[in-house]
Amino acid sequence: MPGSATHLATLTARKLVPNRWDLIAVPLVFGALVLCAIGGRETLAPIESLKEPVVQLNPSYLPGYALRTTLRMLAAMAASLVFTFIYGTLAAKSRRAEIVLVPLLDILQSVPVLGYISFTILFFLSLFPGRVAGAECAAIFAIFTSQAWNMAFSFYQSLRTVPHDLEEAAVNFRFSGWQRFWKLDVPFAMPGLVWNMMMSMSGGWFFVVASEAITVGDKTIVLPGIGAYLAMAIDQKDLAAVGWVILTMIVVIAIYDQLMFRPLVAWSDKFRFELTAAQAVPESWFLDLLRRSRLTRAAVTPFGALLNAAVRSRLAIFPMRRGDKGGAADAIRTRIGDFVWYAIIAAAALYSLWRVVTFVAPAISWEEASTVLRLGAYTLLRVTLLILIASLVWVPIGVSIGLRPRLAEKIQPLAQFLAAFPANLLFPLFVIVILRFDLNPDIWLSPLIILGTQWYVLFNVIAGTTAYPNDFLEAATNFRIRGWQWWRQVALPGIFPYFVTGAITASGGAWNASIVAEAVSWGDDRVTAHGLGAYIADRTAAADYPKIVLGIAVMSLFVTIFNRLLWRPLYRRAESRLRLD
Secondary structure, X not given: OHHHHHHHHHHHHHHOOOOOOHHHHHHHHHHHHHHHHHHHHHHOOEHHHOOOOOOOOOHHHHHHHHHHHHHHHHHHHHHHHHHHHHXXXXXXXXXXXXXXXXXXXXXXXXXXXXXXXXXXXXXXXXXXXXXXXXXXXXXXXXXXXXXXXXXXXXXXXXXXXXXXXXXXXXXXXXXXXXXXXXXXXXXXXXHHHHHHXXXXXXXXXXXXXXXXXXXXXXXXXXXXXXXXXXXXXXXXXXXXXXXXXXXXXXXXXXXXXXXXXXXHHHHHHHHOOOOOOOOOOOOOHHHHHHHXXXXXXXXXXXXXXXXXXXXXXXXXXXXXXXXXXXXXXXXXXXXXXXXXXXHHHHHHHHHHHHHXXXXXXXXXXXXXXXXXXXXXXXXXXXXXXXXXHHHHHXXXXXXXXXXXXXXXXXXXXXXXXXXXXXXXXXHHHHHHHHHHHOXXXXXXXXXXXXXXXXXXXXXXXXXHHHHOOHHHHHHHHHOOOOHHHHXXXXXXHHHHHHHHHHXXXXXXXXXXXXXXXXXXXXXXXXXXXXXXXXXXXXHHHOOOHHHHHXXXXXXXXXXXXXXXHHHHHHHHHHHHHOOOO
């Protein structure tokens, strides 16, 4: 026994001796922690430290601005992940909650949320009086609103399409709701969720410009960051500064792609639902580095043991099964509960409608209301056609990329940069071309609506293809299924749930983008298209609140009806007929 104890101590000591991989891994990890500490220290500084000029166009300041912006986006990503797990689980597991949460999610991702910043910042400033943290939280909340919705939709879609045999296995192993969540639901959803996290991180760049310069009454609070730098560069028409922003974005995206998303893609590949391994799997040099580093593994081992213990806990936080059947008494209680729940929802909806009508009616005529409905139809037609075109373009490309992990590794950072590219940088080009050649704004401003949101389709199709079981692909190859038959019987059914998620989020993002894409300007030149987005933008500039509320209400109505008539039936079809079981 003494010899065994000595041998064990020797092995433990050897595990703590640094190896060659630690020479790279430890400085990277320690450097990241130091940068986070620096950003956190600046967040707790007094708000008086934000003195003019908060941002300077000298490129030497860009690394610091990039750090601040990246930390805000990572904080928003963490909040979005917590929101996704809670919101998506409730919507997928509770039939009553789904009735409210899914339509609400449709509206939240479509209605412009940047107008709420002026209200939310008052709340956050009151939480941290006299500190920069209040403005930081408001900025993080604005970025959160651009990240959370598509992640929640992706997680909800995955939970609704878990294969039946996996559900039966969870029942046979007598998992509690908590255990099922962490051992089945989250692993099954992880491949698609990681790709949606990438899209969310890229989509957050669009909101960075507005989130880092917040107006409260007659005072504007500017936070140092890439977004504030870009806003100043555009305001001063400094094309060189805009070029430095683009270069900085490329570097930042490449760094967090290599250090965060590529390791996540490689790690989540082990959760694919299949019986045979794929011939090519995604790889990550940084993930391999962390696995080979002795000090890193020794540091995370206690946390890993703690997480494993938490996952094995038999907590009953999440419901085990959806729609479990009970006896007659349970059925009666369920019907009574449904009746009460629907009555509460109807009452809340009628009260909200009454408040909107009483606020809008005194300042709105029937002619104005009919005009807004007609403009809403224009934007609906524009969004529908653009989503259709984006789907025809990106579905085949996404499937091709998803089937080739090596190609996906090369395309991944490029796709993230294109998705993150701020569309407002192209506004001057569109204005100049439209005015120079006397083009129709209703047609030529339309691409701006889909410019940033088309990537939801691509990222979700790639996610669906990478999560597709390799068993089915090998079976299709063995049966010599090719051409259109392969697309109709293999590829399209496999990616369909993911495509629907991408199309819904792209549609919602397009409605949101119409606010800025249907009315663009460069200097004194302004070009406007007919649509609900331009109407809301013009009324917002005029501070005409009744008409702003009318425009947002009509937009919410169009989004809800369209999703109910098209996307929800497609979701149900994916759940009932296209599950991987």
